[in-house]
Amino acid sequence: MxxxxxxxxxxxxxxxxxxxxxDYLKTYDEQLKxxxxxxxxxxxxxxxxxxxxxxxxxxxxRTDMVSQAKGSxxxxxRKTKVVCSVFDPREIPHQNEFRQLxxxxxxxxxxxxxxxxxxxxxxxxxxxxxxSVALRQxxxxxxxxxxxxxxxxxxxxxxxxxxxxxxxxxxxxxGLALANAAVPMxxxxxxxxxxxxxxxxxxxxxxxxxxxAKNSTEVNHGIITxxxxxxxxxxxxxxxxxxxxxxxxxxxxxxxxxxxxIIVPNxxxxxxxxxxKNFELKKHLEAETKKREEILKKKMDEWRSLLNxx
Amino acid sequence: MSEVYKLIHxxxxxxxxxxxxxxxxGRNFDEHRNIKLNxxxxxxxxxxxxxxxxxxxxxxxxxxxLAVPKAEEPDLGFLITNVELPALxxxxxxxxxPSDYAQVINNIVSEIIKNSKCxxxxxxxxxxxxLAWVVxxxxxxxxxxxSLVDACIIALIASFKTLLLPSVNYDTETEEIKVETNERxxxxxxxxxxxxxxxxxxxxxxxxxxxxxxxNYEEEMCGGNGSNLIISYNKGLLCGIQKLGGGxxxxxxxxxxxxxxxxxxxxxEKVINACLEGKGTNK
Numbered sequence: 222m223x224x225x226x227x228x229x230x231x232x233x234x235x236x237x238x239x240x241x242x243x244d245y246l247k248t249y250d251e252q253l254k255x256x257x258x259x260x261x262x263x264x265x266x267x268x269x270x271x272x273x274x275x276x277x278x279x280x281x282x283r284t285d286m287v288s289q290a291k292g293s294x295x296x297x298x299r300k301t302k303v304v305c306s307v308f309d310p311r312e313i314p315h316q317n318e319f320r321q322l323x324x325x326x327x328x329x330x331x332x333x334x335x336x337x338x339x340x341x342x343x344x345x346x347x348x349x350x351x352x353s354v355a356l357r358q359x360x361x362x363x364x365x366x367x368x369x370x371x372x373x374x375x376x377x378x379x380x381x382x383x384x385x386x387x388x389x390x391x392x393x394x395x396g397l398a399l400a401n402a403a404v405p406m407x408x409x410x411x412x413x414x415x416x417x418x419x420x421x422x423x424x425x426x427x428x429x430x431x432x433x434a435k436n437s438t439e440v441n442h443g444i445i446t447x448x449x450x451x452x453x454x455x456x457x458x459x460x461x462x463x464x465x466x467x468x469x470x471x472x473x474x475x476x477x478x479x480x481x482x483i484i485v486p487n488x489x490x491x492x493x494x495x496x497x498k499n500f501e502l503k504k505h506l507e508a509e510t511k512k513r514e515e516i517l518k519k520k521m522d523e524w525r526s527l528l529n530x531x
Numbered sequence: 532m533s534e535v536y537k538l539i540h541x542x543x544x545x546x547x548x549x550x551x552x553x554x555x556x557g558r559n560f561d562e563h564r565n566i567k568l569n570x571x572x573x574x575x576x577x578x579x580x581x582x583x584x585x586x587x588x589x590x591x592x593x594x595x596x597l598a599v600p601k602a603e604e605p606d607l608g609f610l611i612t613n614v615e616l617p618a619l620x621x622x623x624x625x626x627x628x629p630s631d632y633a634q635v636i637n638n639i640v641s642e643i644i645k646n647s648k649c650x651x652x653x654x655x656x657x658x659x660x661x662l663a664w665v666v667x668x669x670x671x672x673x674x675x676x677x678s679l680v681d682a683c684i685i686a687l688i689a690s691f692k693t694l695l696l697p698s699v700n701y702d703t704e705t706e707e708i709k710v711e712t713n714e715r716x717x718x719x720x721x722x723x724x725x726x727x728x729x730x731x732x733x734x735x736x737x738x739x740x741x742x743x744x745x746x747n748y749e750e751e752m753c754g755g756n757g758s759n760l761i762i763s764y765n766k767g768l769l770c771g772i773q774k775l776g777g778g779x780x781x782x783x784x785x786x787x788x789x790x791x792x793x794x795x796x797x798x799x800e801k802v803i804n805a806c807l808e809g810k811g812t813n814k
Binding site for chain 2: 227228229230231232234235236237238239241242244286287288289290291293300302304305306308309326328330332333334335336337340343344375377378379381382383384506509513
C-alpha cells in the first residue's frame with residue numbers, strides 16, 4: 222500500500238481483532254441460518270418483505286443538516302446513516318468546450334469506521350467510485366440540467382455507518398438535498414434495494430444480508446437497487462449485482478416499484494416541513510426589511526427637510 | 532437589508548457589532564456556543580461520539596486493531612488520530628486529498644493528545660514485542676462552522692471514555708490469539724484535555740478583542756485560516772498554545788484567554804460527565 226504522507230498512518234500489518242473472535246469462524250450455512258428465525262422474522266424483527274422505511278421511527282430524514290452547504294439532508298435507515306450536502310453550481314473546472322447540459326458531480330465516501338468488517342481506507346476505493354457513478358446516473362434524469370449549462374453541481378455523500386442498502390439511502394438523501402438546495406427537478410426521486418438469496422427476497426437488506434447475498438452459492442443470488450421517478454413512472458437507475466434468472470429479476474422489479482412508491486409520502490412530508498420553514502423565514506425577513514426601510518425613509522425625510530430649510 | 536449590508540460592507544458591518552459589544556449571533560465576546568454530545572451512536576465503530584458545538588458537528592469513531600509493536604518501542608501500543616475534512620462540510624474544500632488546513636488541524640489535534648499524555652501507550656500493549664492494540668481514532672467533520680479543534684477534542688475524549696478493550700489471550704508458545712468480546716475492560720484515561728479556540732480581532736488598529744468559540748464567519752473576518760489562538764488545558768496544566776495569524780496579543784489578553792480557557796475546561800468536563808451518566812446531553 223502506498224504511504225499517505227498527508228495523514229498519520231498506523232503500522233502496515235495491523236488486523237482487526239474481530240478475526241480472532243469466535244463469530245468469525247462461522248460457516249456460510251451457519252450465517253445463513255442466523256439471518257432469520259423459524260417464524261420467518263429477520264434478526265431485527267422485520268418480516269422478509271418489510272422495509273425499514275415502513276415504520277415511522279426506522280426511517281429518519283431531515284434537511285438543513287449542514288449549515289455551510291446550500292442544501293443538505295440526513296437519512297437514517299435504522300443503522301445506516303447517510304449525510305448529503307449540495308453546493309452552489311460552479312463552473313466546470315478544466316474543460317475546453319461548451320456544455321449544453323449542466324453536470325452533476327457526485328462523490329460517495331465511507332467513513333473509516335463505517336463498515337463492520339474492515340477499516341475503510343482514506344483514499345477512494347473501487348466500491349466508492351462505483352457507488353458515485355451509480356448515484357450520478359440515478360440523479361441525472363431527475364435534475365433539470367438544461368437550466369445551468371456549463372456549470373456543475375456538487376452532490377457529496379458521506380456514509381457514517383453502513384448497514385446495508387447504502388446506495389438506496391444515498392439516492393434518497395441526494396434527492397432531498399437537491400430539493401433543499403432549490404435545484405430544479407422533474408420529480409421526487411426514491412430508491413430501494415432488495416437482496417436475493419435462493420428463493421428468498423430480503424427487502425431493504427442489512428449489511429450481513431448483503432454480504433451473504435453477494436457470496437451465496439445458490440443459483441439466484443445478488444442485490445438489486447432501483448431508483449424511480451414516481452410521478453413520471455420512470456426508472457432512473459437499475460443496478461444488479463450477482464446472478465439470477467429473468468423471472469426472478471422481473472419479480473424483484475415489481476416489488477421494488479411498490480416499495481419506492483411507499484417511500485414517496487415520507488419524502489414529501491420532509492419536503493413540506495422544509496418549504497413551510499423557508500416560507501416563514503422569508504416572511505420574517507420581509508417584515509424586518511420593511512421595518513428598516515421605514516426607519517431609513519424617516520431619516521431621509523429628516524435630511525431633506527434640513528436641506529430645504531437651508 | 533442587514534444581509535445586503537453584510538455583503539457590501541462586511542468589515543464595517545462587523546465593526547458595528549463589535550462596537551456595541553455583541554457578536555453576530557447575539558453572544559457576548561466570551562460566551563461559548565451550546566455543546567451537544569451523544570456517545571455510542573455508531574455501532575460499527577468500537578467507540579464513537581457525536582459533538583455539536585453550535586453548528587460545528589464532529590463525529591469521532593474508534594476502530595481497534597492488533598499489530599506487532601515497533602522494534603524500537605516494544606512495550607508501547609499505537610494511537611493514531613486523524614481529522615478528516617470531507618468536501619461536504621464546507622464550500623471551502625474540494626474533493627480530493629486533504630487540504631493544507633486539514634493537515635494543520637490534524638497535526639494540532641494529534642499534538643494536543645500526545646502532549647497531554649491522557650493515554651498511556653503502555654496500557655495499549657498486550658504482550659511486549661509480540662502484540663499491541665492499534666487504536667485508530669478518526670474524527671470526521673460533518674459541518675465546519677468554526678472552532679473545529681474544540682469539537683474534535685471533545686469528541687475524541689468522549690469516545691475514549693466509552694472505549695472498552697476486549698480481553699486478549701495470547702499463547703506465547705503457539706502464538707495463537709484469542710479475543711473474548713464479552714469480557715471488556717475500560718481504557719485508563721489520565722486527565723481530560725480540552726481545547727478552547729479564540730479569534731483575535733483588531734478593532735480600529737488599537738483595541739484587541741478576543742472572540743471565544745468563533746464561528747466560521749468570525750474566523751474569516753479575523754483574517755486567519757481557522758481560529759487564531761488555541762489554548763489546550765489538561766486538568767489545570769497547559770498542554771499546548773497555538774497562535775495562528777490574526778492580531779497581535781498583549782500580555783493581558785493572553786492572561787484573559789488562559790483564564791477563559793480554564794473556565795471552559797470545567798464546563799466541558801461537566802458536559803462529558805453528564806452525557807456519560809445519561810442525565811442529559813445539553814450544556
